[in-house]
Amino acid sequence: MRQIIEDLPGSKIREVANAALGRSDVLAFWFGESDETTPDFIREAAVRSLAEGETFYSHNLGLPELREAIARYTSSLHRPVSAARIAVTSSGVNALMLAMQALVGPGDEVVAVVPVWPNLTAQPAILGARVTRLALRAEGGAWRLDLDALRKAVTPQTRVLIVNSPNNPTGWTFTRAEHEAVLTHCRTTGTWIVADEVYERIYFGGAQGICAPSFLDFAEPDDRLLVVHSFSKSFLMTGWRLGWIVSPRALEAGFAKLIEFNTSCAPVFVQRAGIAAMARSEAFVPGLAQRLRLCRDALLPRLAALPSVTVAEPDGGLYVFFRVQGQADSLALAKRLVAEAGLGLAPGAAFGSEGEGWLRWCFASRDPERLVEGAERLAAFLRL
């Protein structure tokens, strides 16, 4: 195993989850997924496809029907996008890896806005790039982007800027003005933007309604921009491993090759499920987002009421990110919470040193009562 792989930290979230192995009494909120099963109408599409015998190799870039459906969906939310700009991938993380392979080679400079899901910074490292971390800044419980710091960090030597908004774990979400400022700057430096926007439909902001601000609202079709998406969060399809990339048209042939060399294609029966999801997206996704808002609202005031907790309302995403006074070691705290309170949270350190001292709570749940029970366990633990 190459040293660079050995040096990548293992998942601290899994380390906490492993500490709970064999215990059925732990309320787990550590992973970024709901406990709700994929809707029937999506599963049924896959079952029909299997029954019809769709078990063969398929197009590298995805079924034309699915690419068209994703293009229509994207165009309905943002500026118009053609199917030629859509590449179907074997999950969102796979889409990110393909984006990195397309852009990043040995010695390239990459800037990542952090704290962030660790996969985003591990991928360029695997490909031999140098990753500079640009920290969001916590003000009370809320996180903010320092645009001046970003303009200083992203130079003509910067090959790629990686940014995830709505952000996992902090909930920070780009404003339109910040978006425009970042794109304007990256145009001057010639820097590619890889934007992980998988949480765009889980957005609690007012004016935009049911979709977070996106680079795709205003970027030109040939801007140096790759937007990465997934069916996982908006359609309760975490286990299906289906995602997509929106790219400039000129990259279509390159992504076909990269997909061939990475996974060749997504299973057709999984893509049929994606087509079914797209066909009923507006009947399903806003309702899910509304239920997730209720989850957030069940949890947030209970955390905010705890005197030692610092927390703010997330703009989007599935997570509440908070800190507990006097608790600097988030991994140790998360393990104690499992052992002593039966509460499973993700340690902020899993998202980089910038998240140290914080905890991430995934509030996606079928039953908001689970969140209430979890908050009570935390309260009892803190009163110990």
Added chain:
Amino acid sequence: MRQIIEDLPGSKIREVANAALGRSDVLAFWFGESDETTPDFIREAAVRSLAEGETFYSHNLGLPELREAIARYTSSLHRPVSAARIAVTSSGVNALMLAMQALVGPGDEVVAVVPVWPNLTAQPAILGARVTRLALRAEGGAWRLDLDALRKAVTPQTRVLIVNSPNNPTGWTFTRAEHEAVLTHCRTTGTWIVADEVYERIYFGGAQGICAPSFLDFAEPDDRLLVVHSFSKSFLMTGWRLGWIVSPRALEAGFAKLIEFNTSCAPVFVQRAGIAAMARSEAFVPGLAQRLRLCRDALLPRLAALPSVTVAEPDGGLYVFFRVQGQADSLALAKRLVAEAGLGLAPGAAFGSEGEGWLRWCFASRDPERLVEGAERLAAFLRL
């Protein structure tokens, strides 16, 4: 898109297939898959899993049950292998990409035995390695490994030797003596072997019966050896994207990380299909191999009888690789065969310059009569 990606050749097989778009009269034998649907008992396992709601994230390295089943399967064919040495991957090609990421970095030297499926040489190129091609040698229609040339090509500077046996496209298959010579040499140079053995069960040799010789027959558990496998060929599961890697135990944690950063996991319902396949492997695979032998035997004598054709019996795999006298440009010939004979074959040049002048015919078919009809079309074309 990075220049190195732009420079990778697109698939010449797809180029031929694209030339047939919109034509329903072409008998296609260009892709490496059967026209037979995945068996019912395998599809049913996936359907059951979906009905039970197994739509969530799963273990990076695969369900423990599947890893155990693959370990038992491997141990029944070769030397004993523990489940800790098995990593479940999102297809065979994904397994190969993970193997390359584990071993190969910028500037590393890689030797690949060719002609070969082009993905095997594209992957290290994407990662910045230098790839040296070591050619099998054609003697009449048969291909042979030059062991002396291999010993010269693989030096202490060689990080990885890539070898695919039974070989796609030539049908060449390692003998046990060759296997041992190669491993012995690589031990002295400290070179890792990445062995693509996905066709091991499609083997027509006598003594070994229903499994081709494998490095796993005699290698030590901690040899520098990664063996890559797939459910695609042995179980008619091309479209499912499920494979695995057999590695030394010490690489387990590293592969868990790499899988996390590439696709995170294979879908659970796809893994359930894999478990079902493994449970009935010996009731299914030998029968499939026998039917494929009948396919080969339907095709081969008909090709051999054509005066301008040079061909030999493949030792294993799904392909007959042959050349036509006076036809040096395999891509042009393959396109003419589509246009003028309604016959779809893969051009040898798709597998590197060493395959130029040859054609690959995938003989995996439900109905051997399709092969007979195809051979008649070729015969008619050559008599033109």
